[in-house]
Amino acid sequence: MESSSSPSSSYLNLFVEETSFYNRIVLDSLLPNWVWVPLPHFFQSWLRNYLGGTLIYLVSGFLWCFYIYYLKRNVYLPKDAIPSNKAMLLQIYVAMKAMPWYCALPSLSEYMVENGWARCFSRISDVGWVAYLIYLSIYLIIVEFGIYWMHRELHDIKPLYKWLHNIHHIYNKQNTLSPFAGLAFHPLDGILQAVPHVIALFLVPMHFTTHIALLFIEAIWTANIHDCIHAKIWPVMGAGYHTIHHTTYRHNYGHYTIWMDWMFGTLRDPINEESKVL
Template sequence: MEDYLQLFVDETSFYNRIVLGTFLPESVWGPLPHFFRGWLRNYIGGTLLYFVSGFLWCFYIYYLKRNVYLPKDAIPSTKAMLLQIYVAMKAMPWYSALPTLSEYMVENGWTRCFSRINDVGWLAYITNFIFYLGIVEFGIYWMHRELHDIKPLYKYLHATHHIYNKQNTLSPFAGLAFHPLDGILQAVPHVIALFLVPMHFTSHVACLFMEAIWTANIHDCIHGKLWPVMGAGYHTIHHTTYRHNYGHYTIWMDWMFGTLRDPMEDEPKEK
């Protein structure tokens, strides 16, 4: 068992060397305990992913494709985007604690994670991955919905994110502009799922960091019209009505629980 758990430690150590070895001299991160190396790597990696994905996406839709996807009056001001960056950066050290904690639990054998796909086979891997995503989808939907329905949670946590409630205040940088505890609560289903279904560890890590890219995408106000994906068209409605489209990746949870509102239905009908 200890030899198998060492595979997880070796994998996270590999990630540490790639990220920390690229940006910091070993004299800085080398003496740190393994747990804190993981946190520092997650913080640096998460920050880089946030800025790279945010700047590239904003550059593409607001400058290269200016007025193609969005009308001029729907493009957020630089001031609005800087505020979103400020809020996200205050929260990033706390966000980084969740994947670090999940790695610690995996490395100690507390979860149902497995290290190699050939340990279970491709069929089991795909089946487990689908169940994992289903648990995440269900968990994020209800966590998000309760952050609206439970008034103190909304007032003291989720309202920080909902000051961005119009097209011209939403941007890819708003994707991580949450109160730290709010952002962590909405990502917790990723960790809970590790105790419920066997999950490939590398895939779990990838899913956590894909959150940064996905949340940037659903805050750009561009409706991709790719059914059944819960894209930006749906999420923009959420920011304007506050009572619809709580889902994350797909529309299924909102459809099942009666909170779905289709952006196509809001478009003006041609005469």
């Protein structure tokens, strides 16, 4: 493996080849060559991220909503907790306005990796599976910590909440939340909450493909935590916890797990909330 602190141009070219491969897969499938081939590599990557991100958001959201609101109507959620079509269309509108800006972040992280500014490695065989899993665990801890505090400060710093995060928190009841609300943010808000993924690249060696995959898994995960269905899978910070966040504004800032909220005293358990109601 090339030194991660000063990779050679031949090693860096592996990252360029990989992103070029992803560009061809997505853009060749959706656009004629004359539209995207003349573009500089960075803009090809941005266009691929934009089209791919939009497809993931819309397809996963529509399938999710069709399943829980129509095929399983009144099974997972009572009728009065199902959002109106108007509310979901508004969420799609807000997310689509922000999507071009969201996709600048993975494009920028790819650019930094391709130029050797981050501590990425191209192949798992470069470090071995044990090291890969250790690095991935550290990366996820950094991301979890970073997203928790970024999210919490978007509430605690009043101008940030008023001008950025409040746009997302107009969805504050079960019947206004849906999988489409997962990306319905002010563009800068959404970027700030994903920035820990990029910061982590400078702190711990990370497999490049895994990093890119995790950024796009965010779109699916955020859909999951806004569907108001409490899966009760400890210690996952699922929709039951996140619905409480949307109603109290002061609890459950975490992303994937409950650990950060537990450590910093902001955890509220949906099981306890249900027992209070009963």
